[in-house]
Amino acid sequence: MSLSAVALALPVVALLAMACAAPAQAADGYRYWSFWQRGGDGGSWSYATQGPSSARPGDGDMIGFRFALSEDSDDATRPRGMADFAAVCADTPATDSTKRVAVVIDFGTATDAPDRRTPPAPRTECARVGEDASAGEALAAVAKPLRYNSAALLCAISGYPETGCGDKASTSVDAHAAPKGDGGKADDGGSGPSAGLIGGLAAVVLLGAAAVWQARRRRG
Incomplete structure (x- = not known):
């Protein structure tokens, strides 16, 4: 030439x-435990419209908690796994004056973790609680210690994370990243x-x- x-x-x-x-765009987000509800017969998770201390799940219902880095409730990431109530509570027989609630606890990924370390593996528990128990009480029955802040925001489940509560962080948005298979969103804009x-x-x-x-x- x-x-x-x-x-x-x-x-x-x-x-x-x-x-x-x-470069990828930077967006502000928050690391926090989001609260989800699902029917005992399966289906998809729905972001809860009440907090765990107010919501009253019925016998046979499922509640889920997911720790993740999200921009807001519209961007919140669902708990992973599709186990239904029958599978989670198979070994917990029903008794009078109580209800059984399937609890799904998803500690997120290393990307979500404050220190970028691999968090505990997701787990499921069957909580047998009083008929009028809240979702928070069902969670406390199977996943102590819980930590709340002065505004009643759920900060930690089973002691995770050890510190912080709804901390603000910066996350990169890659326009060419594949959508997250766990129900999260991928940005359809971007600078690439x-x-x-x-x-x-x-x-x-x-x-x-x-x-x-x-x-x-x-x-x-």
Whole structure:
């Protein structure tokens, strides 16, 4: 390739390199335990509209708790696993004046963890509690110690995490990351270049170089 062709191609190559190296967007989020509810016969998790101290699950219901880094309740990540009530409470017989509630506790991933270490594995428990017990009481029956802050926000389950409560953090949003299989969301925007943009820039480089080469041939 001639020096003229190289000179023409360099600005476009630089633009292509800048597009490929564009950093992921940063977004503010919070690390916290989200609270979910699900019917005992399966189905999908629904974000609870009441706190654990107010919600009163019925006999045969399921409640779930997931620790994750999320931007808000719309972005909250669901508990993983699809075990139903029958599987969780198979070894807990029903008794008079009590109810059984299946409890799913998902400690999240290393990405969610404050120290980036691998958290405890998710687990399921069957809580047998009084008929009027709240979701918080059902959780306390199977996952102590619990930790709350002065505003009654659930900060830790079974002592996890050891410190902090709804702490603000920064999370990277990669436009090309696959959606999370555990019910989370992936951003459909982002700063990375599309395949069409990369292909178009490459074509401009090649066509520009070819045009300069042809012009020099005619002059020669």
